[in-house]
Amino acid sequence: MNYLQYLKTETFPLFWCGGCGNGVVLGSLVRTFEALGYTKEDTVVVTGIGCWGKADDYLTTNAFHGTHGRALPFATGIKLANDALHVVVLMGDGDGVTIGGNHFIHAARRNIDLTAIVVNNYNYGMTGGQYSATTPENSVTSTSRYGHVEQEFDICRLAEAAGAPFVARTSSDDPLSLQRLMREGMTKKGFALIEVISPCPTNFGRSNGMRTPVEMLQWTKERSISFARAKEMPPAELEGRVIMGKMVDLVREDYYTKYLRVIQSAQAGKEGA
Amino acid sequence: MAGKTIFAMGNEAITEGALAAGARFYAGYPITPSSEIAELSSRRLPELGGIYIQMEDELASIAAIIGASAAGVKAYTATSGPGFSLMQENLGVAIMGEVPCVIINVMRSGPSTGLATKPAQGDVMQARWGTHGDHAIIALSPSSVQECYDFTILAFNLAEKYRTPVLLLSDEIVGHMREGYLPSEPSAAQLISRKEPQGDPAAYRLYDFSQEADGIAPLAKYGGKYVYRINGSGHDEIGAPTANPAVTDRFVRHLSEKIELNRAEIVQTRSFAMEDADIAIVSYGCSVRSGKAAMMAAREKGIRVGLLQLVTLWPFAEQEILELSRQVKGIVVPEMNLGQVRGEVQRLCPKDLPVIGVNRVDSLMITSAEILQAILEVGR
DSSP states (O other): OGGGGGBOGGGOSOSSOTTOSHHHHHHHHHHHHHHHTOOTTTEEEEEOSSSGGGGGGGBOSEEEEOOTTOHHHHHHHHHHHOTTSEEEEEEEHHIIIIITHHHHHHHHHHTOSOEEEEEEOSEETTTTOEEOTTSOTTOOBTTBTTOOOSOOOOHHHHHHHHTOSEEEEEETTOHHHHHHHHHHHHHSSSOEEEEEEOOOIIIIIHHTTOOSHHHHHHHHHHHEEEHHHHHHSOGGGGTTOEEEEEEEEOOOOOHHHHHHHHHHHHHTTOOOO | OTTOOEEEEHHHHHHHHHHHTTOOEEEEOOOTTTHHHHHHHHHHHHHTTOEEEEOSSHHHHHHHHHHHHHTTOOEEEEEOHHHHHHHHHHHHHHHHHTOOEEEEEEEBSOSTTOSTTSBOOTTHHHHHHSSSSSOOOEEEOOOSHHHHHHHHHHHHHHHHHHTSEEEEEEEHHHHHOEEEEOOOOOOGGGSOOOOOOOSOGGGOOTTOOTTOTTSOOOOOOTTSSOOOEEESSSBOTTSOBOOOHHHHHHHHHHHHHHHHTTHHHHOOEEEESOTTOSEEEEEOTTHHHHHHHHHHHHHHTTOOEEEEEESEEESOOHHHHHHHHHHOSEEEEEESSSSHHHHHHHHHSOTTSOEEEEEOOSSSOOOHHHHHHHHHHHHO
């Protein structure tokens, strides 16, 4: 159980609510670190602000805890300053694709060699369950008591459209697939997105008739469909379904590798394409 | 290049100053009148093996330089009014996280988009208090192309020494002006780099300043043997979050004290003909130039006028202004805003000492004749 080396167990118990998926995601993260042989010294975990943004409270690796929504630009600077580092960015749905949506699409488009793990619990859990950009239409939150009128973001499709070479989604009740996808994402040279659907029974669940974690997990399961199956189905039947699995896995040269050629050209005194 | 005068724009001299200071990372978003810094940086940095990246906005730009600096590379960004407003949030991260970096603001007319290509000096108070919460800040203001080069190097030295962001408040006039400057090409000994931790990595506490003679905790580089956690939230000595009132009090006070208690070392002014002066012009940036012309015109009329240039706008040159207020019978403060520095000067002077502002917010440079007029008023 070498993965314990990455955990500040003295700070346990975890601050997250009962039934929250964050603990499982954290457990998968440190098991992946172990599987890949990452060290505390060569790894930097960059976090945003929110429930999942507190994950670095429990980690022994290097960390950077910045501002709400800006984790990816901080991580971009860290990675470009030292390409040898493993940089993993932990964000929630509010952090990653609502306030930080602009940074998210551009980090994916630039193909910065980072792994972004976005835990999506469909609302702002830490501040009392207000709606975010991923809150499903018609659902009730503390700021949409009459039903939410906005269409939600599909984080994976957003990442794919922006050009991310690795895009996958799973849920916190499937830790085996989570660890497999994390391992693949972290070894991917380039921007890897892993979205993890995670229950928030305290806020989202309570407002939407799912008071217990089990009800929330069942709801996620009912909505889930594998990427392989979804590919065979007409779009109309996929309405309201959440596609799970690895959706994009391409080879695309990352920013830094390309920039090394800029450095070569500059040092050789050659301008132009 | 050393020893040879170069004819260049202020913004070019700033870029060369940053490179001479050892900066190897730039992240920014283009904005007039600062864009020449981005353009030249995009050419020069890769020549030196450094990185230039154009981010999606100024929120991301300052975040990226903070990240790069946290990873051990001296980093800078350049912007102007609207972009500087966007940077205020993460300026707070650099202050709270104690990450050195340099932010260049080539000031332009505001508020809002203002007159995008026209000069102003309206961001002095924003530089001091723009980001929320109690903190201190270091801000420098160049008035010539030579000072653009020199003060940029100084900005990096102060940032590294005090583990803090440093602001260079230039302006459109100085930024786009061309004149000769001598690149000093500082030696390694003249450049300051952050104090790095020594000893047992397990004992490293990146926010523990209590054992340091200079009150500044050492900062490691990600990827070495020291593991650490930068934290923009309230934290303790190891960067772990805490809401403990005593710890919070200690760290918030530290952020001010590490700069305020070192005022004597940080604050710089330049005096011109102050020895026998009974009227003083106090100014900074582009307005220094008009001030000097007014000073010479006044001297030709037999009025003993001197000029005190504020090299550092923040921390404010309180001691110097206090001394000045005992020497002169009046002070004239020309600045391209409605009196942001005049108010600071006024607060340090006796009530009966006239402190007169010469202010323009119409995007036109203050003329020496306007300053001379104010001098004549004070002299009456």
